[in-house]
Amino acid sequence: MNDVLVGRALAKRFGQTVALGGVDIAVRAGEAVAIMGPSGSGKSTLLHCLAGIMKPDGGEVHLLGQRIDALGERRRSALRRTRFGFVFQFGQLLPELPAEENVALPLMLGGVPRAQAVRQAREWFGPLGLQSMESRRPGELSGGQAQRVAIARALVSKPAVVFADEPTGALDQQTGQETMRLLVEATKHNGACLIVVTHDPNVAAWCDRTVEVRDGRLLTSGALA
Amino acid sequence: MNLDLTWRLLKGGGRRGLLGAWLTLGAVAVATALLLFAVAANSAFQARAERGAWRNPVPATSGAVAIEASRFDFVRDRAITVVDLAALDGRTPEPPPGLPRFPAPGEVWLSPALAELARELPADQLAERYPAPKGVLGDEALIHPDELVAVVGRQADAPEMTAARSDDWLLGKPPVKVASLAGTPSEDAQAYRMLSLVASVLMAVPLLVFGGAAARLTVARRDQRLAALRLVGATPGQVVGMTVTEAVIVALAGALAGAAAFALAVPLLAGIEMQGGRWFAADLFPGPLVLAGVLVAVPLLVGLSAVAGLRRVVVSPLGVAKRETPPAMRFVRVLALLAVLAVFPMLTRGTSVSIIAAALALAFLCVNLAGPWVVGLIGRITAGTARSPARLLAGRRLVDDPRSAWRTVSGVALTGFVAGFLGLLSPATFDQDAGGPPQLRITAPAGQADQVVRQARERLREAGVTAEVKPVKDVVVAALGSSAGEAEVDRARTALTGLVPGRTPTTKADDGRFGVEILADVRVGTIVVLSVSFLVAIASSGITAMSSVLDRRQTYGLLRLAGTPLSVLDRARRSETLIPLAVMGGGAILVGAFCAMPFMIGGVNATGAITLGACVVAGFAGVIGAGALSRPLLRSVTADPAPRPD
Numbered sequence: 016m017n018d019v020l021v022g023r024a025l026a027k028r029f030g031q032t033v034a035l036g037g038v039d040i041a042v043r044a045g046e047a048v049a050i051m052g053p054s055g056s057g058k059s060t061l062l063h064c065l066a067g068i069m070k071p072d073g074g075e076v077h078l079l080g081q082r083i084d085a086l087g088e089r090r091r092s093a094l095r096r097t098r099f100g101f102v103f104q105f106g107q108l109l110p111e112l113p114a115e116e117n118v119a120l121p122l123m124l125g126g127v128p129r130a131q132a133v134r135q136a137r138e139w140f141g142p143l144g145l146q147s148m149e150s151r152r153p154g155e156l157s158g159g160q161a162q163r164v165a166i167a168r169a170l171v172s173k174p175a176v177v178f179a180d181e182p183t184g185a186l187d188q189q190t191g192q193e194t195m196r197l198l199v200e201a202t203k204h205n206g207a208c209l210i211v212v213t214h215d216p217n218v219a220a221w222c223d224r225t226v227e228v229r230d231g232r233l234l235t236s237g238a239l240a
Numbered sequence: 241m242n243l244d245l246t247w248r249l250l251k252g253g254g255r256r257g258l259l260g261a262w263l264t265l266g267a268v269a270v271a272t273a274l275l276l277f278a279v280a281a282n283s284a285f286q287a288r289a290e291r292g293a294w295r296n297p298v299p300a301t302s303g304a305v306a307i308e309a310s311r312f313d314f315v316r317d318r319a320i321t322v323v324d325l326a327a328l329d330g331r332t333p334e335p336p337p338g339l340p341r342f343p344a345p346g347e348v349w350l351s352p353a354l355a356e357l358a359r360e361l362p363a364d365q366l367a368e369r370y371p372a373p374k375g376v377l378g379d380e381a382l383i384h385p386d387e388l389v390a391v392v393g394r395q396a397d398a399p400e401m402t403a404a405r406s407d408d409w410l411l412g413k414p415p416v417k418v419a420s421l422a423g424t425p426s427e428d429a430q431a432y433r434m435l436s437l438v439a440s441v442l443m444a445v446p447l448l449v450f451g452g453a454a455a456r457l458t459v460a461r462r463d464q465r466l467a468a469l470r471l472v473g474a475t476p477g478q479v480v481g482m483t484v485t486e487a488v489i490v491a492l493a494g495a496l497a498g499a500a501a502f503a504l505a506v507p508l509l510a511g512i513e514m515q516g517g518r519w520f521a522a523d524l525f526p527g528p529l530v531l532a533g534v535l536v537a538v539p540l541l542v543g544l545s546a547v548a549g550l551r552r553v554v555v556s557p558l559g560v561a562k563r564e565t566p567p568a569m570r571f572v573r574v575l576a577l578l579a580v581l582a583v584f585p586m587l588t589r590g591t592s593v594s595i596i597a598a599a600l601a602l603a604f605l606c607v608n609l610a611g612p613w614v615v616g617l618i619g620r621i622t623a624g625t626a627r628s629p630a631r632l633l634a635g636r637r638l639v640d641d642p643r644s645a646w647r648t649v650s651g652v653a654l655t656g657f658v659a660g661f662l663g664l665l666s667p668a669t670f671d672q673d674a675g676g677p678p679q680l681r682i683t684a685p686a687g688q689a690d691q692v693v694r695q696a697r698e699r700l701r702e703a704g705v706t707a708e709v710k711p712v713k714d715v716v717v718a719a720l721g722s723s724a725g726e727a728e729v730d731r732a733r734t735a736l737t738g739l740v741p742g743r744t745p746t747t748k749a750d751d752g753r754f755g756v757e758i759l760a761d762v763r764v765g766t767i768v769v770l771s772v773s774f775l776v777a778i779a780s781s782g783i784t785a786m787s788s789v790l791d792r793r794q795t796y797g798l799l800r801l802a803g804t805p806l807s808v809l810d811r812a813r814r815s816e817t818l819i820p821l822a823v824m825g826g827g828a829i830l831v832g833a834f835c836a837m838p839f840m841i842g843g844v845n846a847t848g849a850i851t852l853g854a855c856v857v858a859g860f861a862g863v864i865g866a867g868a869l870s871r872p873l874l875r876s877v878t879a880d881p882a883p884r885p886d
Binding site for chain 2 (some may be wrong): 105
């Protein structure tokens with residue numbers, strides 16, 4: 016009964032293509048769930064529906080018992096900013112901002128004064144192995160370092176859920192493993208749950224359980240706990 | 241192979257790629273059309289000067305064949321140029337332009353506009369001054385189609401060709417023996433040509449900047465793709481070749497579209513009144529060589545600008561792919577501007593107009609050179625003091641790419657330079673007629689004032705015009721009744737025609753008419769230059785704002801996806817433009833005003849200050865409006881739920 020995020024009978028079509036054909040999924044507090052599937056299976060669409068980025072055509076999404084799929088774009092946008100964190104394959108960092116300001120940005124958007132936001136942002140650099148990287152710009156960071164900055168940014172506003180879409184897709188095997196370790200550890204340490212979309216079993220292995228999507232439906236039985 | 245691949249890249253660019261190509265094409269079309277206008281304005285004034293040259297006689301040193309004299313007559317509030325021509329005994333001069341033969345004594349030829357006016361007005365107000373016209377002057381004899389000109393044939397020994405006249409060029413030309421009627425462009429025609437040259441420079445520089453911005457737009461869309469090509473082994477030559485080819489293909493299409501748009505706009509442009517009338521449409525069409533030159537130069541400029549924009553990709557394929565920090569601007573850019581400003585007063589003192597135009601162009605280019613450095617500085621200050629995310633984003637963006645931010649505001653900033661320059665340059669308003677009943681004045685030959693007064697009284701009485709005529713020294717003054725309107729004045733003028741050979745009765749308003757006309761022309765010129773600059777500035781900022789959205793669509797998309805409100809992104813974009821605009825626009829106005837100081841005759845006048853204020857308001861409003869046009873594009877590109885790199 017301690018489900019944080021629940022999706023029920025989620026359906027989504029793009030023209031004639033069925034992206035989601037009635038998916039049920041629930042994620043418990045502190046849990047890390049991997050969503051796997053081949054290209055075009057509907058796994059990214061599932062993540063977008065759960066994160067309030069996209070409205071499903073059918074079904075419901077609940078966050079901590081509150082229905083969120085029926086909210087207007089403005090409230091869903093505010094929800095994404097305050098209750099969710101995001102890590103993407105690449106490109107989510109603003110190239111002109113130094114790393115610490117990239118991390119501080121969600122706090123500033125939430126109304127935290129700049130100096131305090133930057134101070135809070137800096138606290139994440141040590142635990143994530145980014146000492147002395149605070150003032151570097153994304154172009155001056157390695158791929159792994161940039162993903163760790165993105166993890167810090169996803170977690171800095173203490174979200175309930177972190178969504179990661181192919182977070183290691185642009186990294187080599189070793190860096191990818193290290194990034195996943197940090198992502199899972201930091202998320203759990205923060206008390207958030209994690210939903211990772213990936214096609215890589217090595218990435219999925221870091222999560223508590225894996226659900227597999229094929230042609231818009233869940234194949235595995237782990238959909239609802 | 242390059243051409244084939246380039247064409248496939250251009251065609252296969254997808255909806256957004258094609259949108260970018262259309263934006264470039266549109267930008268180049270606008271730039272070409274306005275550049276053609278700037279060039280055509282020059283050749284149009286040249287054509288006017290050449291057609292009017294026959295009325296500005298060159299005294300014959302030998303072989304004189306005719307005598308030529310001219311004066312100004314007036315009807316309503318318009319001037320009539322009256323040219324008196326007489327063949328010397330036994331000579332058969334070539335006819336002047338626009339006439340089938342040299343006018344015989346007593347013959348009158350009128351310009352079409354004057355002939356029409358003579359038909360429209362009662363005969364005793366105009367037609368009786370030029371009785372029984374033999375024919376109509378051809379266009380070759382006229383400066384503009386609305387010009388009022390009368391050519392009158394005389395005997396070589398007629399009083400009009402022998403009596404002394406004023407040598408004030410404003411009142412006409414005294415009789416001169418000439419070997420031909422070729423003449424030479426008059427002083428005022430030369431002055432107009434010089435002013436039009438300065439106006440062309442003022443209009444052309446922002447256009448060149450705009451053309452460059454359009455080219456960068458192509459590169460901005462392509463840099464990731466071209467960097468990828470470099471990464472897979474394309475040689476720098478191949479990358480440059482492909483980019484230049486693509487930019488030139490789009491620019492050539494844009495240039496042709498711009499030329500077509502200009503041709504369609506000519507009838508409209510021909511309606512702009514200068515020197516008292518509209519334009520012959522043919523004057524506004526640049527010659528085939530000039531047209532070909534513009535059609536070659538614009539795509540070439542766009543290609544060169546594209547190469548400059550690609551430098552980083554070619555030097556380092558990772559440069560664009562990794563978005564490294566661009567090297568900081570050098571302070572030498574500002575030093576160049578300061579150096580030019582320091583020597584500007586010396587460059588413009590007592591030197592030729594071409595040097596002044598060159599100095600102005602140099603100052604203009606230096607403002608453009610210093611612009612990005614100042615924008616970078618503004619960015620650092622904005623980022624350093626920012627409290628809100630929008631200002632922080634705006635400040636960091638300015639530091640990251642000051643050239644791009646400068647491109648957005650450069651148009652208005654350079655327009656500010658034009659406004660600052662012209663705003664203070666406007667001459668003070670001429671004194672109009674002091675009011676009261678109209679008076680006609682005519683200078684009598686020495687010692688004949690009383691006789692002329694008697695004749696004037698007689699003529700006015702016969703014409704039924706009530707007037708009190710009296711001499712004031714050598715000037716005969718006919719004071720009309722206080723109820724006399726313009727028709728009564730013209731009746732009096734007609735009655736007094738030929739009273740003193742070679743002289744015309746004029747009112748005080750007539751005497752000030754040329755000053756008023758020059759003032760009106762300077763104002764029209766200022767408005768035209770400012771309008772062109774504004775069109776460039778607004779189009780430039782609109783297109784740059786759109787290309788900026790397209791360039792950064794992935795980042796904007798991901799930010800919005802992570803919950804950043806669209807309003808924050810919009811505020812950041814607005815601040816990105818408005819902060820440098822406020823500083824640079826103001827700075828450019830001051831630099832423009834500084835450059836105008838050596839040319840100022842009187843103090844700052846109200847009209848100039850109002851023009852300047854209107855310029856600033858219109859510039860800001862235009863840029864904000866043009867930026868707002870890209871908001872739907874921002875909404876559309878960030879609505880994509882799964883933004884992916886190209």
